[in-house]
Amino acid sequence: MVDWEGPLSEAYDRALTYLEALPERRVGPRATAAELHEALGGPLPTGATDPREVVEHLAKGVDDGLLPSGSGRFFGFVFGGATPASLAADWLTTVWDQNAGLYAASPAAAVVEDVTARWLVELFGLPAGTSVGFVTGAQMANFTALAAARHEVLRRAGWDVERQGLSGSPRIRVLAGAERHDTIDRALRFLGLGTDCIEPIPVDDQGRMRADALAEALRENGRGAVPTIVCAQAGNVNTGAFDPVAEVCETAHAHGAWVHVDGAFGIWARVSSGLRQLVDGVEQADSWATDAHKWLNVPYDSGLVFCAHPEPHRAAMSIRAAYLIQDENGERDSLDYNPEFSRRARGIPVYAAIRALGREGIAEIVDRCHAMAERFADHLRTADVEILNDVVLNQVLVRFDDDDAITRRVVTEVQNEGTCWMSGTTWQGKAAMRISVSNWTTGPEDIDRSAEAVLRCLQQVRG
Numbered sequence: 001m002v003d004w005e006g007p008l009s010e011a012y013d014r015a016l017t018y019l020e021a022l023p024e025r026r027v028g029p030r031a032t033a034a035e036l037h038e039a040l041g042g043p044l045p046t047g048a049t050d051p052r053e054v055v056e057h058l059a060k061g062v063d064d065g066l067l068p069s070g071s072g073r074f075f076g077f078v079f080g081g082a083t084p085a086s087l088a089a090d091w092l093t094t095v096w097d098q099n100a101g102l103y104a105a106s107p108a109a110a111v112v113e114d115v116t117a118r119w120l121v122e123l124f125g126l127p128a129g130t131s132v133g134f135v136t137g138a139q140m141a142n143f144t145a146l147a148a149a150r151h152e153v154l155r156r157a158g159w160d161v162e163r164q165g166l167s168g169s170p171r172i173r174v175l176a177g178a179e180r181h182d183t184i185d186r187a188l189r190f191l192g193l194g195t196d197c198i199e200p201i202p203v204d205d206q207g208r209m210r211a212d213a214l215a216e217a218l219r220e221n222g223r224g225a226v227p228t229i230v231c232a233q234a235g236n237v238n239t240g241a242f243d244p245v246a247e248v249c250e251t252a253h254a255h256g257a258w259v260h261v262d263g264a265f266g267i268w269a270r271v272s273s274g275l276r277q278l279v280d281g282v283e284q285a286d287s288w289a290t291d292a293h294k295w296l297n298v299p300y301d302s303g304l305v306f307c308a309h310p311e312p313h314r315a316a317m318s319i320r321a322a323y324l325i326q327d328e329n330g331e332r333d334s335l336d337y338n339p340e341f342s343r344r345a346r347g348i349p350v351y352a353a354i355r356a357l358g359r360e361g362i363a364e365i366v367d368r369c370h371a372m373a374e375r376f377a378d379h380l381r382t383a384d385v386e387i388l389n390d391v392v393l394n395q396v397l398v399r400f401d402d403d404d405a406i407t408r409r410v411v412t413e414v415q416n417e418g419t420c421w422m423s424g425t426t427w428q429g430k431a432a433m434r435i436s437v438s439n440w441t442t443g444p445e446d447i448d449r450s451a452e453a454v455l456r457c458l459q460q461v462r463g
């Protein structure tokens, strides 16, 4: 009999040890790259090793190189952690090892994803009938949505891009805020449109696309039907600010454009009664990208793409092959909505997360993260530290002594100190520290300890 128990119980013990130590663990890696190579490297194994030993060796070898991003005092990038239900469901997703591309390859995965898709559409208040894809992240969600957009705006111009490609096609205008996320540009590269197709729309001091500037750019379309895609953003990765989505949709639709919204984390504001006005009108867009691995705190990797028009979504993604069994009875074949062929049933942990939290639990996480971001900003302001953004959501941009070098040194110092972890950025030409509160466990004590640590590091840097 195969020994599953040995490696799995080893993994279970180590998982619990890791998770239970997380709240007090140093928030930063402890090993250098050289030390990690030393611990994990060596020649290509030629013979077998006992699986339990492999798990043990691996867990010991990586430990000091882990960035404990599941900590309540991890404020780097926009990461989020993992809730118990989503993490446990993610384990089982691996155990079941379903190929979730086709209904026939996993009826269970197809139905779980179908149910989850409908929950998400309702949660975000998107139009009934919106199609959903469970992808790896907002990068691939942006890619998938923009593929659907590319299909549709060219179809209206009498061009079949899936068959004819882009050589000789009508030109597509892509209008996107100057502070869009870089994954929009990368998606356009993948789609053969190239970054030169982007016409950046000026933004205000918070990074919000200016609706008047968009209207002016769209006027150039004149009366002709120019294939046009507008990329709006719900939640700027630095400031958390939202483009005026309702106005953007109205203006763009008046010119026949497709509106895509990158709401990687910001669209979750829809779930909060206090914050939902930030995303008013978002349901009028044509497609949306978001993440489950950020604010929903589902383990990596888990992104979501939504399309108000299932036809272009399917036209851009679908694939038929003679040897496949594709469902004729309306059950979900995810390869109609995803760029992957074989794929992990990554909707399962999303299902578990939503089921465990419910709408109220999700709203509570969003509201608490917002309150904790405000609390962090308040602590720093009280100590005369400059906050560069309006803290409308979960992002805080901090600048020290109005000085790039000091700001960067404080970021480095904080990372070395280990109480909390955040990274730096450049915002409108100025160096800044980014604080992103995205973890489901972060509470007031985490914020107070972290703010104290930041101020300690500032004193250190000032000498």
Ligand SMILES: *Cc1c(COP(=O)(O)O)cnc(C)c1O
Pocket: 078, 136, 137, 138, 139, 140, 181, 183, 235, 236, 237, 262, 263, 264, 265, 291, 303
């Ligand atoms: C994080 C983020 C992305 C990219 O998401 P991934 O999940 O890393 O692929 C895109 N847009 C915005 C606004 C983001 O914050």
